[in-house]
Amino acid sequence: MLNMRNYLGELAAILARIDPSAVEAATRVLVDAYDRDATIFVIGNGGSASTASHFALDLAKNPLRSPDQRPPRCVALTDNVAALTAWANDTSYDRVFEAQLMFLWRPGDVLVAISGSGNSPNVVRAVRWADQHDGTTVGLLGRGGGECAPLCHAPVTIPDMDYGHVETAHLAVCHYWVDHFKAYLKV
Numbered sequence: 001m002l003n004m005r006n007y008l009g010e011l012a013a014i015l016a017r018i019d020p021s022a023v024e025a026a027t028r029v030l031v032d033a034y035d036r037d038a039t040i041f042v043i044g045n046g047g048s049a050s051t052a053s054h055f056a057l058d059l060a061k062n063p064l065r066s067p068d069q070r071p072p073r074c075v076a077l078t079d080n081v082a083a084l085t086a087w088a089n090d091t092s093y094d095r096v097f098e099a100q101l102m103f104l105w106r107p108g109d110v111l112v113a114i115s116g117s118g119n120s121p122n123v124v125r126a127v128r129w130a131d132q133h134d135g136t137t138v139g140l141l142g143r144g145g146g147e148c149a150p151l152c153h154a155p156v157t158i159p160d161m162d163y164g165h166v167e168t169a170h171l172a173v174c175h176y177w178v179d180h181f182k183a184y185l186k187v
Contacts, residue, residue: 017159026138026154033110039073043097044114047167049078055174063181097126107134116163118146142166
């Protein structure tokens, strides 16, 4: 029978198995984007869409120490419901992120793809598009990383098959990245 102590123990064991070198490689990509004033775009579906939105807000707002400080450029492509539904209706749901990238992207930008499975067609398609347009891709993935893992320049794969644990771990990694920026921008 599941109880909170067991649940927290399972979650702690999963978090302990995350590859720190993979997280640090992805962190370097994000910091480099900031240093170059590149935009970090974040995408995901379902729970990963809310994580994308949460991360974009936290990264753009929370590291700042003064109103004069330049914030990281971070945009969640999940937040424009009109764009999502227009592209899904007029073309297909597989293109909702790729289509937005086509008119916002600048060479050198970064795409953070959040996916519990790593197999969402619209996420895979956006990762491929970014790679073909002089971009760097970070994958925040689960369940073995799916199709996205080998496509991403800096994949971080949560070593578990349970979507709930994967999504919780994704939030933990995102909060680590925000805390890293807080320390980085304080210097």
